[in-house]
Amino acid sequence: MTSYRIVCTTQDPPGESHHHAHIVAVGIDDDGDGNADQKMSLGEVLRKLDNNDSFYTIGEHSKKKVFVHDTYCCGKRYIKTNPDDYLDNNLDEIRKCNWKQ
Ligand SMILES: [Zn+2]
Numbered sequence: 632m633t634s635y636r637i638v639c640t641t642q643d644p645p646g647e648s649h650h651h652a653h654i655v656a657v658g659i660d661d662d663g664d665g666n667a668d669q670k671m672s673l674g675e676v677l678r679k680l681d682n683n684d685s686f687y688t689i690g691e692h693s694k695k696k697v698f699v700h701d702t703y704c705c706g707k708r709y710i711k712t713n714p715d716d717y718l719d720n721n722l723d724e725i726r727k728c729n730w731k732q
């Protein structure tokens with residue numbers, strides 16, 4: 632079982648509010664510096680969740696850690712953060728990934 636820290640998301644369609652956009656990929660921080668080291672597709676995240684790996688975010692300001700679970704939206708399977716009292720660790724509120732191709 633591995634625990635992965637998500638530091639950014641890629642949503643589709645890009646630039647839409649999270650009411651209209653869905654997470655299609657995330658950035659994982661492997662070395663604890665807060666930067667995204669590897670890109671992971673939504674499908675890969677869901678497979679790992681099914682494999683008992685875990686994913687979490689940490690709020691930029693609150694420093695609160697929250698875990699991610701799967702959810703259904705618009706008839707498809709996605710991921711979201713467990714609800715807590717903080718917004719800055721919410722998957723829809725953390726920064727968008729900015730991958731250098
Ligand atoms: Zn939806």
